Amino acid sequence: MSQIAVLSQFKAHHGQAGALIAAFGPVLELAREEPGTLLYALHQSADNPDLFWVCELYADHDAFALHRDSDAMAAATPALAELIAESELIIGQPVSGKALPGTSP
Secondary structure, X not given: OOOXXXXXXXXXXXXXXXXXXXXXXXXXXXXXXXXXXXXEEEEEOOOOOOEEEEEEEEOOHHHHHHHXXXXXXXXXXXXXXXXXXXXXXXXXXXXXXXXXXXXXX
């Protein structure tokens, strides 16, 4: 099965960056415990502290579904929805890169 890559970009409501980072805490803890979650990283823009993106890499579709449908995600979603002003989600698969498990150089 192909790996699943997810890139999400979102903007916090003004002044809510710290709360948004805190709301991701349980989701990150979950990702650390999931063997099929190969990469899960929250990033904040250096130019705009309200702008964030998350890079995710899953071993396969089942690992992605396990994370997406978890109790931790269900619990975090309402809080995150209140903090996020706008968002975009891209789902695909890695084709090449550095330090990505299972990709070609």
